[in-house]
Amino acid sequence: MxxxxxxxxxxxxxxxxxxxxxxxxxxxxxxxxxxxxxxxxxxxxxxxxxxxxxxxxxxxxxxxxxxxxxxxxxxxxxxxxxxxxxxxxxxxxxxxxxxxxxxxxxxxxxxxxxxxxxxxxxxxxxxxxxxxxxxxxxxxxxxxxxxxxxxxxxxxxxxxxxxxxxxxxAVAADDLVRYERNRAAYGPSTVVGFSGSDCSGCPSSMPAVEADRVRRLPEGTLADCSECGRLVAR
Ligand SMILES: [Zn+2]
CATH class of the missing domain: 1.10.287.1700 (Helix Hairpins)
Structure with missing residues (x-):
């Protein structure tokens, strides 16, 4: 990532x-x-x-x-x-x-x-x-x-x-396409980090279920945050 x-x-x-x-x-x-x-x-x-x-x-x-x-x-x-x-x-x-x-x-x-x-x-x-x-x-x-x-x-x-x-x-073609697609809407925070319990692009806390889902994804996965819509790098 x-x-x-x-x-x-x-x-x-x-x-x-x-x-x-x-x-x-x-x-x-x-x-x-x-x-x-x-x-x-x-x-x-x-x-x-x-x-x-x-x-x-x-x-x-x-x-x-x-x-x-x-x-x-x-x-x-x-x-x-x-x-x-x-x-x-x-x-x-x-x-x-x-x-x-x-x-x-x-x-x-x-x-x-x-x-x-x-x-x-x-x-x-x-x-x-x-x-x-x-x-x-x-x-x-x-x-x-x-x-x-x-x-x-x-x-x-x-x-x-x-x-x-x-x-x-060094970026997977598919990830790049998703990044480019979201860039117009999210600009400098199109792709954001994951703290382990929260998407760093979200203004409020991630619901526990969503955080859990992201946490379980393998590292190097690009998840869509269901809260703010940003790409969360796992
Ligand atoms: Zn988010």
Whole structure:
């Protein structure tokens, strides 16, 4: 019966290894590292859109500044190029130029304002680029740790499989079939010991008649406990 207990011990170990594999802290750590990286991407994308909007505004103001400058140059040429025939026309030109210069100041102020709004975004984007590099490194390290932890479990499982195969070779085929059939219901206590008066899988005492029946069986027999349904190794 030792062989069957050995098989059961390896099956219990397999359950533990499967549980360990499903709940590896290394997997949780990798997920956290990937989530942090994804959050960085989301922030970068949001800032990128904001930056684009501000740069477009800046470009628009700069375009307007250029147009105003061109118009001023044109008027300046007209005013001092000798093409003016009346003082009234000169006054009108100067008025328009004055108006355009005020508009130019105004636009240049707006260009500076938008540029100042882009600066903190660029600073934050630089920080995020550094953070992303660090996070990529953390993800690689976490992935490596997970691969190592999984490999260790695979190694332990392979060793266990080897021991189980050896143990199975020493178990009667019929006993093994009965063990496999009962395993789903009784798990780690599918096959249990017999104390001489009690099945060790039973929550309460075995009736005397049943204990007597089991006791009389030859050693090496696998009995069905009529109380709990487990396999009792005699
Ligand atoms: Zn029992």
């Amino acid at each position: 030792e062989g069957l207990f050995a098989v059961q011990a390896e099956d219990v170990l397999k359950g533990q290894l499967d549980h360990r594999r499903a709940n590896l802290l290394e997997r949780t750590a990798l997920a956290a590292a990937e989530a942090a990286r994804a959050a960085t991407d989301v922030e970068v994308e949001g800032l990128g859109l904001e930056r684009l909007e501000r740069v477009r505004r800046q470009n628009r103001y700069e375009g307007e500044v250029a147009a105003v400058e061109a118009r001023l140059a044109e008027l300046d040429e007209k005013l001092y190029g000798g093409g003016i025939t009346s003082p009234k026309e000169a006054t009108s030109l100067q008025d328009e130029m004055g108006h355009l210069r005020r508009r130019q100041d105004d636009l240049e102020g707006q260009v500076l304002e938008v540029m100042e709004l882009v600066e903190p975004i660029d600073a934050r984007l630089a920080e995020l680029a550094t953070a992303a590099d660090e996070q990529d490194g953390a993800i690689a390290a976490a992935r490596g740790a997970l691969v190592d932890a999984e490999a260790e479990i695979v190694r332990e499982q392979a060793e266990s499989d080897g021991r189980r195969a050896e143990a199975v070779a």
